[in-house]
Amino acid sequence: MLCVDDEPSILSALKRVLRAEDCKVLQAGGGAEAIAVLEQHPVDVVVSDMRMPGMDGAALLAQVRARWPATARILLTGYADMKATVAAINEGQIYRYIHKPWDETELRLTVRQAAERRQLERERDRLQALTSAQNEELKALNTGLEQRVQERTNELRQANDQLRRNYLTSIKIFSSVMELRSGVLAGHGKRCANLARKVAVTMGLPEDEVQDIFVAGLLHDMGFMALPDSIMSKPVGKLTPEELASYQRHPVLGAQAFMALDDHQTVATLIRTHHERFDGTGYPDQLQGTQIPRGARILAVVDTYDDMTHGHLTGASLTEAEARTILQRGRGTQFDPEVVDVFLHITQEVKPKPVRIEPVSTDHLKPGMVLGKDLLSKEGVMLLSAGHVLSADMISRIRKYAMAEGLNLALDIRMPG
Known part of the structure; x- marks a missing residue:
C-alpha cells in the first residue's frame, strides 16, 4: 500500500x-x-x-x-x-x-x-491463465488422442482386412482341395463364387450378404466329400436312380458340415437350398419362390450355367450361347426370373480386350507382377488365383516350392500393354 x-x-x-x-x-x-x-x-x-x-x-x-x-x-x-x-x-x-x-x-x-x-x-487472472493453459493442454491432448484413435482404427481396419483376406484364401484353398476328387470339378467352386458375387453386387445386395453368397459359392458342393467315387466319376445325367438319390443328398450333407459354426449358418442354409427350384420341384425341401433364400436362387443359376459349359451334367460341354438359352427357358420354372435377367445381362456385356499373358520363370519374377492364370500344383490344387499381385516374400515362397518339388516352374504373368 x-x-x-x-x-x-x-x-x-x-x-x-x-x-x-x-x-x-x-x-x-x-x-x-x-x-x-x-x-x-x-x-x-x-x-x-x-x-x-x-x-x-x-x-x-x-x-x-x-x-x-x-x-x-x-x-x-x-x-x-x-x-x-x-x-x-x-x-x-x-x-x-x-x-x-x-x-x-x-x-x-x-x-x-x-x-x-x-x-x-x-486470483481471477491467475485462474483464467491457468484455465487457458489447461485448455491448450487439453486441446493438444485431444488432438493427440484423435490422432492415436485414428491410427489405431487404421491398424484395426488393416488387421481386419488381412483376416478377411486370409479367411477367403483359406476357403478358396479348401475348395480347391475338395475339388480334387473329380477332375471335371476343378475350378467349379471358384467360377460359381465369382459369378454369384457379380450377380449379387449388380442386384445391390448388402456387402455381408454378398460375402456369404461368395463363400457359399466356393463350398456349395462340400457334400460331395461324403459321396463315393463311383458317383463322383460320372456326369449327373448318367447316374442310376439309386446313385441320383445319393447325389441329391449332397446339399444336406454339405449344410450339416457347418452345424458347429455359429457364424456360418447363413452359408449353411444357402448350401442346403441351392438345388431348390423356383416352381417348388427341387430338392431337398421342395421350397418355392421366395421361400428359397435369395443367395440360393443366385447360386442355382450360376451353378447350372457352369455345369452346362463344363460338361458336369451330361459329359459334353455346351457353348455359352447354348447355356444362356437353356437358362432363359427355365426362367420362372427352375430359376428366379429376376436372377436370370440379371445374369444374362452381366454375361452379355462387352468383354474386355484380351490380356497378353506370357510365361515367366521363377528366376525372372519381380514384385508387382500380376498372375494371369491360376497357379495349380501338379496334383491340381490351386496355390494362387489369377489376379494375385506378387510380393517379394511370395516370390521367395514360390521359388522354394519349385525347388522342393523339383519343378522347372513358369508362371503365367499379365504383361503391361
Missing part, C-alpha cells in the same frame, strides 16, 4: 491507522515521489490526499490509472474540494473517496475492501 501526502503528520497518522491491516505501508510526500515509488515496487492500493503542491491527487491518480490500472485508487478530500473530487472520479476512476477528517473504521474498511478486491482480481 502507498500513502501519499505532503504533510508528514498525515502520513504518520495513516500509517498508524493502517498498521492493523497487516500490510506493508509505503509513503510518498508528493505526486512525483509517488510515481517513483510505484516504478520500483508493486502496489495494490494507493491512498492519496487531494491537495498537494505540484501534482494534486486527481492528477496523480489519473496517471496511476493510466500506468497501473490494476492498482486500487482511494482519494482523501475535504468538503470544499468536491469539484476536484468529481474530476478525480472522472479522470482517475478512483475506487472510493473519503472525507477528511476520516473515520478510522471507515478508512480501514475501505482499504481492506480495496486490497481484497485486488487480491480477488489477481
Whole structure:
C-alpha cells in the first residue's frame, strides 16, 4: 500500500491507522515521489490526499490509472474540494473517496475492501491463465488422442482386412482341395463364387450378404466329400436312380458340415437350398419362390450355367450361347426370373480386350507382377488365383516350392500393354 501526502503528520497518522491491516505501508510526500515509488515496487492500493503542491491527487491518480490500472485508487478530500473530487472520479476512476477528517473504521474498511478486491482480481487472472493453459493442454491432448484413435482404427481396419483376406484364401484353398476328387470339378467352386458375387453386387445386395453368397459359392458342393467315387466319376445325367438319390443328398450333407459354426449358418442354409427350384420341384425341401433364400436362387443359376459349359451334367460341354438359352427357358420354372435377367445381362456385356499373358520363370519374377492364370500344383490344387499381385516374400515362397518339388516352374504373368 502507498500513502501519499505532503504533510508528514498525515502520513504518520495513516500509517498508524493502517498498521492493523497487516500490510506493508509505503509513503510518498508528493505526486512525483509517488510515481517513483510505484516504478520500483508493486502496489495494490494507493491512498492519496487531494491537495498537494505540484501534482494534486486527481492528477496523480489519473496517471496511476493510466500506468497501473490494476492498482486500487482511494482519494482523501475535504468538503470544499468536491469539484476536484468529481474530476478525480472522472479522470482517475478512483475506487472510493473519503472525507477528511476520516473515520478510522471507515478508512480501514475501505482499504481492506480495496486490497481484497485486488487480491480477488489477481486470483481471477491467475485462474483464467491457468484455465487457458489447461485448455491448450487439453486441446493438444485431444488432438493427440484423435490422432492415436485414428491410427489405431487404421491398424484395426488393416488387421481386419488381412483376416478377411486370409479367411477367403483359406476357403478358396479348401475348395480347391475338395475339388480334387473329380477332375471335371476343378475350378467349379471358384467360377460359381465369382459369378454369384457379380450377380449379387449388380442386384445391390448388402456387402455381408454378398460375402456369404461368395463363400457359399466356393463350398456349395462340400457334400460331395461324403459321396463315393463311383458317383463322383460320372456326369449327373448318367447316374442310376439309386446313385441320383445319393447325389441329391449332397446339399444336406454339405449344410450339416457347418452345424458347429455359429457364424456360418447363413452359408449353411444357402448350401442346403441351392438345388431348390423356383416352381417348388427341387430338392431337398421342395421350397418355392421366395421361400428359397435369395443367395440360393443366385447360386442355382450360376451353378447350372457352369455345369452346362463344363460338361458336369451330361459329359459334353455346351457353348455359352447354348447355356444362356437353356437358362432363359427355365426362367420362372427352375430359376428366379429376376436372377436370370440379371445374369444374362452381366454375361452379355462387352468383354474386355484380351490380356497378353506370357510365361515367366521363377528366376525372372519381380514384385508387382500380376498372375494371369491360376497357379495349380501338379496334383491340381490351386496355390494362387489369377489376379494375385506378387510380393517379394511370395516370390521367395514360390521359388522354394519349385525347388522342393523339383519343378522347372513358369508362371503365367499379365504383361503391361
